[in-house]
Structure formats: structure tokens, C-alpha cells
Amino acid sequence: xxxxxxxxxxxxxxxxxxxxxxxxxxxxxxxxxxxxxxxxxxxxxxxxxxxxxxxxxxxxxxxxxxxxxxxxxxxxxxxxxxxxxxxxxxxxxxxxxxxxxxxxxxxxxxxxxxxxxxxxxxxxxxxxxxxxxxxxxxxxxxxxxx
Numbered sequence: 001x002x003x004x005x006x007x008x009x010x011x012x013x014x015x016x017x018x019x020x021x022x023x024x025x026x027x028x029x030x031x032x033x034x035x036x037x038x039x040x041x042x043x044x045x046x047x048x049x050x051x052x053x054x055x056x057x058x059x060x061x062x063x064x065x066x067x068x069x070x071x072x073x074x075x076x077x078x079x080x081x082x083x084x085x086x087x088x089x090x091x092x093x094x095x096x097x098x099x100x101x102x103x104x105x106x107x108x109x110x111x112x113x114x115x116x117x118x119x120x121x122x123x124x125x126x127x128x129x130x131x132x133x134x135x136x137x138x139x140x141x142x143x144x145x146x
Contacts, residue, residue, distance in 0.1 A: 016111055023104040027097075037096045041089050051086035 014022070026032045044052045044060045052060075057076050058069075066072060079087045079095055 016107060016114070020104065020107050020111065023100060023107070027100060027104065033097060033100070034093070036100075037093050038089060040096065041087075041092055049086075051088050052092070053086055057087060 026036055041050070041052060044056050046056050046059070047053070054076055058072055061072050076087065079091055081091050082088075
């Protein structure tokens with residue numbers, strides 16, 4: 001779990017562009033993708049049996065703040081394709097690959113949104129120009145009060 005936490009904290013400090021490059025590289029290289037999956041499974045595997053048990057899975061998700069027991073159970077059951085109560089590397093691989101692709105697509109969408117937003121401009125008017133703008137805006141109307 002320590003290596004996974006270290007990698008996650010390093011990933012969190014990267015720029016959006018660097019994260020996109022990293023994920024694209026990982027997805028395009030099966031060896032890198034398999035290595036990432038193996039490292040994740042290994043970091044979750046507390047008893048070193050090369051599988052993730054239900055208890056190990058629940059513990060890891062709780063550590064990440066996911067406490068919805070029903071959702072965790074449902075996800076575990078969907079990943080445990082052979083129903084033996086363990087998630088193997090081969091069972092976890094399609095899920096991880098799909099989640100990585102979804103994460104990459106999301107990051108690309110965020111980048112497009114960020115890059116297409118106009119820059120925020122903070123107006124810096126002095127009091128005298130503000131009064132002038134106010135006069136030109138309201139100057140054409142005459143007061144009905146005397």
C-alpha cells in the first residue's frame with residue numbers, strides 16, 4: 001500500500017498535461033499498464049497470496065474514503081468473475097484498464113474546458129473614471145426631482 005500511496009501522491013502533484021501524457025503512455029504500452037495493475041493488486045494484497053480478498057478490498061476502499069458497504073460489495077462481486085471470493089490480476093485488469101481510459105478522457109475534457117474559457121479579467125477602475133462612466137451612463141436622463 002505504501003508504494004501505491006507514494007505513486008498517488010506524486011500523481012496528485014503533476015500538472016494536468018503531465019497526467020494526460022502519463023496515462024496515454026500507460027494505455028498505449030501493455031507492459032506499463034500490466035505493471036501498474038500488478039503494483040496496485042500487490043499493494044492491496046495484504047497477505048501476499050497474489051489476490052485481493054473481500055476484506056482487503058473493503059479495507060483499501062475504506063482507506064480512500066469509500067464507506068458505502070453495498071456499493072463496495074456490488075463492485076467486488078462484479079470484479080470477482082469466477083466467484084471464488086478473490087479478485088485476481090486477470091479479473092482486475094479489464095476494470096483498471098477501463099477506469100484508466102475513463103480517467104484519461106475526463107482529464108482531456110477538463111483540459112479543453114480550461115483552455116477554452118476566456119481568461120478572468122479583474123477590472124481596475126479608479127474612482128474618477130468610475131464617476132465619469134456613471135455620469136455618461138446616467139447623464140442623458142434628467143432628474144424629475146428638484
